[in-house]
Amino acid sequence: MSAHSGAVGKASAGRRGKDRGFQLGLLFCVAVSVVLLAVLLVDVVADGVGRLSWDFISSFTSISADQAGIQAALWGTIWLMGVCAAFIVPVGVATAIYLEEYADSTKWWNRLIEVNIQNLAAVPSIVYGILGLAFLVRGPLSLGNVVLAGGLTLGLLVLPVVIIAGREAIRAVPPSIREGSMALGATQWQTIWRQVLPASIPGIATGVILALSRAIGETAPLIVIGAVTVIAFNPTGLDSPFTAMPIQIFDWISRPSNDVNDYRPLAAAGILLLMILLVAMNSVAIWLRNRYEQKW
Amino acid sequence: MEAGATAAAKSRAEAPSLRAARRRWGEDLIKAFLILAAFISILTTTGIVVSLVGETISFFGEVGVGDYLFGTEWSPLFEPASFGVLPLVLGTFLISAVAMLVAVPLGLAAAIYLSEYAHPRVRKIIKPILELLAGVPTIVFGYFALTFFTPEVLRGLFGSDVAIFNGISAGIIIGFLIVPTVASISEDSMSAVPQSLREGAFGLGAAKLQVTMRVVFPAALSGIVASVVLGFSRAVGETMVVVIAAGLQPQWGLNLFKAMETMTAFIAATGKGDIPTGSIEYKTIFAVGTTLFVITLIMNLISIRFVRKYRQVYE
Numbered sequence: 052m053s054a055h056s057g058a059v060g061k062a063s064a065g066r067r068g069k070d071r072g073f074q075l076g077l078l079f080c081v082a083v084s085v086v087l088l089a090v091l092l093v094d095v096v097a098d099g100v101g102r103l104s105w106d107f108i109s110s111f112t113s114i115s116a117d118q119a120g121i122q123a124a125l126w127g128t129i130w131l132m133g134v135c136a137a138f139i140v141p142v143g144v145a146t147a148i149y150l151e152e153y154a155d156s157t158k159w160w161n162r163l164i165e166v167n168i169q170n171l172a173a174v175p176s177i178v179y180g181i182l183g184l185a186f187l188v189r190g191p192l193s194l195g196n197v198v199l200a201g202g203l204t205l206g207l208l209v210l211p212v213v214i215i216a217g218r219e220a221i222r223a224v225p226p227s228i229r230e231g232s233m234a235l236g237a238t239q240w241q242t243i244w245r246q247v248l249p250a251s252i253p254g255i256a257t258g259v260i261l262a263l264s265r266a267i268g269e270t271a272p273l274i275v276i277g278a279v280t281v282i283a284f285n286p287t288g289l290d291s292p293f294t295a296m297p298i299q300i301f302d303w304i305s306r307p308s309n310d311v312n313d314y315r316p317l318a319a320a321g322i323l324l325l326m327i328l329l330v331a332m333n334s335v336a337i338w339l340r341n342r343y344e345q346k347w
Numbered sequence: 348m349e350a351g352a353t354a355a356a357k358s359r360a361e362a363p364s365l366r367a368a369r370r371r372w373g374e375d376l377i378k379a380f381l382i383l384a385a386f387i388s389i390l391t392t393t394g395i396v397v398s399l400v401g402e403t404i405s406f407f408g409e410v411g412v413g414d415y416l417f418g419t420e421w422s423p424l425f426e427p428a429s430f431g432v433l434p435l436v437l438g439t440f441l442i443s444a445v446a447m448l449v450a451v452p453l454g455l456a457a458a459i460y461l462s463e464y465a466h467p468r469v470r471k472i473i474k475p476i477l478e479l480l481a482g483v484p485t486i487v488f489g490y491f492a493l494t495f496f497t498p499e500v501l502r503g504l505f506g507s508d509v510a511i512f513n514g515i516s517a518g519i520i521i522g523f524l525i526v527p528t529v530a531s532i533s534e535d536s537m538s539a540v541p542q543s544l545r546e547g548a549f550g551l552g553a554a555k556l557q558v559t560m561r562v563v564f565p566a567a568l569s570g571i572v573a574s575v576v577l578g579f580s581r582a583v584g585e586t587m588v589v590v591i592a593a594g595l596q597p598q599w600g601l602n603l604f605k606a607m608e609t610m611t612a613f614i615a616a617t618g619k620g621d622i623p624t625g626s627i628e629y630k631t632i633f634a635v636g637t638t639l640f641v642i643t644l645i646m647n648l649i650s651i652r653f654v655r656k657y658r659q660v661y662e
Contacts, residue, residue, distance in 0.1 A: 064453070066554045066556070067554070069554075070554055073556050073559075074460075074464055076456070077456045077457075077460040079456075080453045080457060081453075081455060081460055081473060084453055084457065084476075084477070084523060084526050085476055088476065088479065088480050088483075089489045089525050090495070091487070094494070094495045095490070099493070099662050118647040141384070142387055145380065146384045148381055149378075149381035149384065149385045150385065151545055153381060154385075162621055163389070165621055166648075167653050168648070170644065170647045170648065171392060173580055173581070173650070174395070174584070175584025175585075175586070175639060175640075175643055176586065177586045177615060177636075178395060178639065178643075179395075179609050180618065181393045181395070181618075181632065181633065182391070182394050182398055182400060184618065184632075185394075185398030185401075185633070186394050186398055189624050190398070193537030211388070212390065214388070214562060238371060239374060240373070240377050243387075247428075264482060265482075267486075268484025270485070270486045270586075270587050271485075271587055271590075271611070271615050274618060275614060275615060275618035275632075277617075296366065297484060297486050301486055301590075301591070304486075304490055304493065305591070318490060322486075322487050324411045326487070329482060329483075
C-alpha cells in the first residue's frame, strides 16, 4: 500500500487517518474470529484433557462416567471412513474425469450435472440423513442402521467435495501433456490413465482427505439414519450396528450431569480425540500438497 | 476454423485427426462407466426429491396444507397434535438472522483485509486459521455454545434472563461457523477484480479506502452476494449447534433469550428415536425436510447464479 499512498496521500493527511482507522477496524474483525477460535480450543482442552487417556480410548461406554470410554465409537468411525473412502474415491474421480475430459460443457445435460453437483454441495447435511433413512436404511435397499448404510450416507454427503477438488486437479494438468501423449499414438483413455491421472493424484488425494475430514465430524445425518448411541461392541462387518465418535460425543453432551456422573469432561475428551484425528488428517493433506504438487 | 473459440475440452474430445481409424470398444466402455459415475450425483438429487415428496404427499393426506403452512402451533408428538410449521420456520429464520449479523461483517471484513490490505506473510497465517475454523465439526461449536458461551459470556452480560437453552447463543455461534464461508467466496471474487481497475482509480487520485470501497467492492458485488446467500443457506441448514444449544422447544415469539426450535433441530430430535415407518411422526420428518430443502435449494440456486456472473465478467 505504501507505494500508492506515498504518491497520493500527501495532500490529505485526514484521508490517510481515515484509511488507517478502516484498516484497524478490519484487523479488529479478523481478531474477533481468531480469538473465538482460540477460546473454543482452550475451553475444550481445559475440559477434556484430564479425561483423555489410554483407558478412555480402550474402554466401552458406560453409565458410570468414571469408567466410560470411546472404543466402540472410535472403531465405528474407522469403519465408516473406510466405507466412505471406498465409495467416494472411484465415483468421485470417475465423475471428475468425465466432466473434465469427456463432457461437452455446451450440452444442457452436462451443465445440469454441474449445477446439480454445486447444489448438492450446499444441501443441508440433515437432508442426506433423510435420504439415507428413506432409501438405504428402510425403503428400497432396507439395509438397516448398519455400517454400510452410514458410510454410504456420509459418502453421498461429501462426494461433491471430491468431485470439485478432482476437477481442479485434472484441470491443472496442461493440455500440452495430453496433446503430446496423443501425438505419440495413445488413445484418450491411455492418455488419461498414464499421464493425466498420475499428474493429478496429489490434488485428488488432498480432496479425498478433506472430504473424509468433513465426514468424520458429521453428526446430524447419522442421528437421522438411527446410529445407536449406547453400544458396547466394535463393528464386526458392513452389516453390523455401529456408533460413531460424534454420536457418542452428542450422547454425552445431552445426558444430564449430576454430582455422581459428570459427562461433560467425557464429551470434551471425545472432542479432543476427534480434533487430534482431524489435525492428523489435514497435516497429511498439507504434506501431500507440498511434497508432490507439480508446477507446470 | 473456430479453434480459438472452442473450449480445450471440446477439441480434445473431438480432435478428428487423432482418432483411431477403427472404433475402440474398450474406450467406449470406459466412457460409459464414467458417465454412470457422473449419473450418481443426479441419482442423489432424484433420491432426495423422491423420498421427500412421496412421504410429504402422504403427510398432507392427514394434515391440511393450510394448517401446516399457516398454523402457529407445532406439537406433532402430543395429544391433541398440532401441525403448524410457522414456529419452526420463525425459529430457523431468527437464529439464521442472528448468525448473519455476526457472519456478514466479520466475514466481509476478513475478505477485504485478506484481499486488499494484508501483507502476504500475514495472509499466510490468517487463511489457515480461517480454514481451521471451517474444519471444526459443528458438534464442537454446539458444545462450546452450551457449556461456555451461554453460561460464561451471555449470562455474564445479561444475567439470568438468558435461559440455559436459548436462540441467541446458537445464532451467534453459527455466525462464527459461517464466517469462513462468507470470507473465502468474497475474497475470491475481490481477488478476481483486475489490478488495472485499482490502478486506474489510484491514477485518478483515489485513496486506498476509496479504491477498496468504491471500486473493488462494487466490482466484486456478485461474488459477495453469492457468499452471503450461501452463508445464509448454511445457517438455515445447520443442525447440531441448534439441537444442543437452542433447546428443542418451538417458540411462536421473538424472545431470543428463551428456548427455540428450528426445522433441522426438529428433524434430528424426532429422527433420534426409532420411529415406525408410516407413522405420522415419520411423515412429519419428511414434510419439514421438504420445507427445509425447498428453502435452501432456492438460496443455493441464487448463489450459484451470482458466482457464475462474477466468473464470467473477469475470467
